Amino acid sequence: MILFCHHMVQPFTNSITPEPAASGSQPLLEFDQVGLEYPFEGAIRRIIQEMNLSIQPGEFISFVGPSGCGKTSVLRMVSGLNPAPIGEIRCRGQRISQPLKNVGMAFQNPVMLPWRNTLNNVLLPLEIVQPYKNNFRQKKAEFIHMAQDLLSTVRLQDFQKQYPWQLSGGMRQRASLCRALIHQPEILLLDEPFGALDAFTREEMWVMLQALWMRVKCVSILITHDLREAVFLSDKVYVMSSRPSSIIYETQIDLPRPRTLEMELSDEFHHYFSTIRRHIQH
Amino acid sequence: MEKFLKSKAAGFVLPFVATILLFVVWELIVLIFKIPPFNLPAPSKIFQAMVNFGPQLTVNTLRTLWTTLIGFILAVGVGVVLGFLIGYSKVAYLTLYPLLVAFNTIPKAAIVPLLAIWFGANAIPATLTAFLLAFFPIAVNVALGLDTVEPEMKDVLRSLGASQIETFQKVGWPHSLPYIFASLKIAASFAFIGAVISESIASNAGLGYLIVQATSSFDIPLAFAALLVLALMGVTLYGFFVFVEKKVIYWAR
Structure with a gap:
């Protein structure tokens, strides 16, 4: 958890560049x-x-x-x-x-659950993947904050309460990207x-x-x-x-x-x- | 007009007006062509019969209502479980589906005498017939609901390591709800049909029984009164499910 938050609050700067194949590192x-x-x-x-x-x-x-x-x-x-x-x-x-x-996945069809609003769609993986699943109830506020953080990166912060049918195709795809990434795959x-x-x-x-x-x-x-x-x-x-x-x-x-x-x-x-x-x- | 059609009241007012009109036309036809009541009773005669035979109608209506409801509840339970089995297990699908289809093609009226021999001419055959007629559409629709979850969604869940139960809980169940409600609306009328068929063949009470008794003594207005009550109950149960559906499936526009 702490690890995750550390990642999440990492300042968004130009200095983050991919480090291609540092010598000796094992490929993933x-x-x-x-x-x-x-x-x-x-x-x-x-x-x-x-x-x-x-x-x-x-x-x-x-x-x-x-x-x-x-x-x-x-x-x-x-x-x-x-x-x-x-x-x-x-x-x-x-x-x-x-x-x-x-792993996180996103497809051409941004499948979202129509009975969940944007925020709850993004939270879905945390209800299933360990270790988040075990303390989903206790840490819900924190998780919601994580989801909101991701949503604001894709400028969906004002659409958390909207249901999928109220979003455009691009918005749905952005939400599905957030869902693919929230559990830190x-x-x-x-x-x-x-x-x-x-x-x-x-x-x-x-x-x-x-x-x-x-x-x-x-x-x-x-x-x-x-x-x-x-x-x-x-x-x-x-x-x-x-x-x-x-x-x-x-x-x-x-x-x-x-x-x-x-x-x-x-x-x-x-x-x-x-x-x-x-x-x-x- | 446009505005009225979009309003909620239209859904009540229009069918109500249509029913009244039907009764008026019906009454006029019977009057003009002088149709005798034992062929086609006028609505006024039917309502009169309703009042005259009030206690008798009430008793038999209650009987039909509870046999139907018990049969229907059984059908929902069995139908949902069967639907999940067929929808989630390939083995169950391959084994059970042909059997279910075969069973569903058997006319239920043909089974009633058997049920009467096994259980007697009482409420049990009616309840069972209501159940037998109603469970099939429910099972098929639940299976359909589970089967139509988008493949991408299934992939997302599998790649998150979701268990079968989690998949059902998070996606399968809510996804099948609209299908379940569609089937409940059909199954509700099927259950009434089942109960009445059974009552008219082998029973000691119920609206089906009452209709057979009334027609055999040429009391056609009473038979029509019973039919009218049946139609009313069917519409009421249907309306109830539409109401619940709107509350439960809040995400549908």
Whole structure:
């Protein structure tokens, strides 16, 4: 608990930059010859093959690639909801064979519980995940404060009492990001979270997601179609080929944080964007 | 007009006016075409029968009411439990669902004589028939409610390490509530139908019994009076669930 609060009140400054792979530090996630097959019309189809990569603590990475290349499957394998059938993914050296307990998830569809207001939707994980669950009653005031803190980071402080149907799509997605992060997950999995939003809202969301992420600094894996989104948010972008897909290109994004929407217009940003674009096959 | 339709009163006033109109038209038709009361009694005759046979009607109404309600409550209990089993367990779904569907296709009127042999011509067959007719829609709707939880929501809960009970408590139950209420409204009228069918085949009391007795002695106004009471009870129970639904499912617009 104390640890959490320490994180939460961490001043929001420019000095927080990701520390890529400090020498000797163990990666949080490792992909070791990961593959995925699917039986289809009598034949076995390879969807993913020989994926090897490692993700350092606090890293924000993105997977981009043509549609149908199995990006969502990658997330499901990492979360352990569908463990990798070929090869293995390890979390802190441990093979992921069942759903991980400490992940946060957000999807394109910002599923919220319609009978709970925004605040109570964000509080949901704390009612389920240990150690919060055990002292939910005693520490409720504190937890509410944590939720309000996150909500104000995404400028939803005035919408705590609103029900999901009273919120816009972008607001719901922001609330669902808060829900994904409130229990301080080690890993945040984002499956095209802004895919259904209009371009302006989406850019606004990047800034807010970055702000949220810079407060909690967990490993984040983003699946996206939007290359600008990948460049804006990530420390590292992985490009996947079409089926059977593997990683065909990876690049480190060395833009300073917090990144701003103005940076999108810089040559550096454009350089990253166009190099990645060149590697996407159709 | 627009404003009136949006007001709460419209929901009461319009059906009330429609009923009055129906009775007036009915009365006029009977008068104009001189239809004898044992074919179609005029509403005035029906109301008169209601007054004349007041005590008899009350006794039988109460009988039908409590047999129906007990059958209905049983149906809610069994239906909800069955629905949860079918909704959450693949094994239960595969085993029970075909059996339930098969059972539901059996006409319940055909079972009543059996029930009467087993339990006698009393309130038990009526209660059981009400139960048998009402539990199926409840079970199906509860299962449907659990089944329609968004897959993303299920993933969120699984990745938080929620137990089956927690998943049910936090998401499954509230999510199925609208489905449950939809089914309760249907099941309430089914329960009345079940009880009355049973009473008219094998019973010693109840509105179904009264209708059969009245028609066999050509007291058609009394039979209609009983039907009217039945319709009133059905509407009242329906209205009760609509009222409770609005209180419980506060999040629906």
